Amino acid sequence: MTLLAPPDQDTSDAPDPEKGTHHWVTPAGLWLWPSMITLIVGTYRIGRPLMGRDELTSWDVSGRTVGQVLATVQHVDAVLGTYYLILHFWRTLFGDSATALRLPSALAMAGAAACVALIGRRLFGRRAGVAGGLLFALIPGVSRFAHEARPYGLVMLTVSLAALLLLRALDRPGSPWRWAAYALGLVAVGLSHLIALTCLTGHLALVVMRGRRERRVWLGFCLAVLAGAACVCPVVMLGRTQTARQIWWIAKPEAWGLLDIWSQLFYSGLCAGMVMLLAMVACRERREAVVFCAVSAVAPVLLIWALSHGHISYFYFRYMLFTLPAFAVLAGAGLAAVARSRPALVSALAALAVVTAPDQQSLREPFGHYWAGGPDFAAAARTIEKYYVPGDAIVYNRTQEEALSLGVAYYLPRDLRLRDVFLAESPVDRDDLAALQCPVPSACLRGEKRIWLVVSGNETDPLNGLPADQAAALRAHYRPYGAERPSGLTVALLVRAS
Template identity: 80%
Template sequence: MSSVGLWLWPSMVTLAVATYRIGEPVLGRDELTSWDMSGRSIGQVLATIQHVDGVIGAYYLILHGWSILFGDSATALRMPSALAVAGAAACVALIGQRLFGRRAGVAGGLLFALVPGVSRFAHEARPYGLVMLAVALAALLLLRALERPGNPWRWAGYALGLTAVGLFHLLALTCLIGHLVLVALRARRERRAWWGFGFAVLAGLASLIPVVLLGRAQTVRQIYWIAKPTAWSLIDIWPQLFYTGPCAGTMILLAMIAYRERRGAVVFCAVSAVAPVFLIWALSHGEISYFYFRYMLFTLPAFAVLAGAGLAAAARSRLTLASVFAALALLTAQEQESMREPLAHYWSGGPDFAAAAQTIQKYYVPGDAVVYPRMEEEAIALGVRYYLPRDLKLRDVFLAESPTDRDDLAATECPQPARCLRGEERIWLVVRGDQTDPLNGLPAYQSAALRAHYRLSGVERPSGLAVALLERTS
């Protein structure tokens, strides 16, 4: 296999798996936020991240430019993530080759392609795929810098890699634990390596100070909902990361088989894969918990490198390697298929915004208005708006100030709902589907204003939602 094939095949296989039915799942709640932010101007994005989501502002800016070029379909919005995991697979192969040899590199890259957790977040219009790429690339750049520690350009490249890691997710900077171990194992008394590493880390972290300050100010609002982890969480996290228990068990077993390989390389990969999880678990026992599996997906490339080394050591023939890949593909086939279902981006069959939009579009009459509940920020409003035709206009009855106008992700509502009604003959109401009477899905003061002048004409209930048509009575 040529040097190009070393990384090309894992990258292409990952891209093929990642793009399979990529546009079919309905956009998830966070993805709808990404879509909303991608449609704002650069100035509006920069203004918004002063108040919320400052830690992933770079991702929003990238998606803004991407959407201008390629549109805002579900496939287009998710494609940066798919391309990123394909790039991460290439990095996995190149890291594996440097640490354990060519066969291990290719095996690691192909194993990475088959992990359901990789595919799932290649289908997510959020920065998790880009974080995996940035962390894998930073490790590769560090290995290159250590090969020629006197070359300042290689250390500059590594510094830029660390900056990218932090721009996409600050918690991923815990990968520095593994990097420090690698430098200690490789450099030892090589002063140039230590100086280069030290300056690169300082430069990379210094460039992230504005993001860190924004993150600290916004932390409570952003992740207040994450529960503090228990001791069991350290066991339960692995099936979540790989997105299936059998895959997690297989990858961990293959990684353990690698223990007889090059000791320094094994230690580096093991620390890179496991230490960030334990550190984030420990940090999550303070005022704020950060222990959420999506925030630790960046450890998957290190796991894949180590598992590839174990597989290459255990399987001496191509037939055996192919058999293991086939077995893992079959073992995870059900999860790979289920994550491509229409409502796969929601736990327990979430709201079908596409079906709700189809209902409104089917019965729409010019002059219709709409009401959404906003207790869960803009999830329902954004979801229905995304799937409605762009030329179908519905006045949002109780909207006082939109999220874009506020430079925020949440809207403000009309304080006196009765005064916000403008005599519309028909108003659509879209609420969560767990209410027998859809009007009960609104705050009482909004519901009362509508009941005074409108009657319920009909209701349809797509998964997780109720779409009701109100007609004026007086």
């Protein structure tokens, strides 16, 4: 059985092969239910987890003016510039609470679920599409990044949309407008995250299979890819100059990484196993559809793994989350094949929800955005706010973690002002993510009566958590008055010695 219609036949509203004749418009419930369920699951307790380190960067950069954002991405994070601009305009309208900052990701993930359902319907039939969309909603990794103020939800949406636009273009390979729409889809993928362009491996596999029957497919595909590449080329060139600084910390993957990566992507080893088992069941379905989904799900991971053995490693699970929609489409087809009645389908999805419930719950705990606990910036901010006196200053150990200042500042009231004693030039002033510290710490003291100190860890003597020159400057004039130690941090108050 062939996957796609003859060259000039549009199957976007074709009858479902499973049920004979249907109304010519695709029922809204096909995509609406998966989208709504994904949104409900993704927004459940969306504001409860503490802001993660990367989320604090999103908050920081998106709070700058448009000109400052554009200047910043000239030096760092060029590949995320589009996301920062989107978040900048979003928070202008809806504020910068954790819920507000994360909501665009939840909405994008809901859109990705709709695309999964529509892709599944085109490739395997209506029931498979609905099953795939609902299954996508229940994957813990989807929920995790539906409430993350980072671009990964947007990446999943753009990759899914690009695949859907490719299928529409293949329905009518002679239509320049459909290929233009697909090219714009690729531009959106590249602007959301360059590594996600490895999704082209799956697209190429489908074009190779279809191109055997219709040569116009090759012309449209090649022109669309070239046009898309030309549009994102400036980001590629700028991003290449920043990779050594941005992702130097990613280790080169070993062979074991190809096995371990799947549980990380799904945020549940059990869910990963169940989805892959259902995907293997789908291998009995339409060959071209199975090849397209399988290559889209697996080939990018293999390609990124291979490329990561060069000068720079890109093998980090977050960068490959965009493969989850392809897994969901394929698993949806397998689920529809084994659960042939509606009660059976609902029961299977309910079983998956029950099995993954512990993983879902853990993602919504206060430290759910950290692998093993994390710094409690909110508690640190509460301590400072509780004992704050006008004129207080503050010191952070930026050599340990730049996020210290961002985390505490985020949870402090916006009208509470603390002079950052050893800050010579702020990240905003430098159009960067890192601050410039005072080269001579003793010269930066201004006789403040009280200075708050925030360092990582649970130091017995909090001054030991600072660089030696800063600690010496403070010891000469201040003595510790008291300290509290919320998770992962030490917050101490220093008072000027009489």
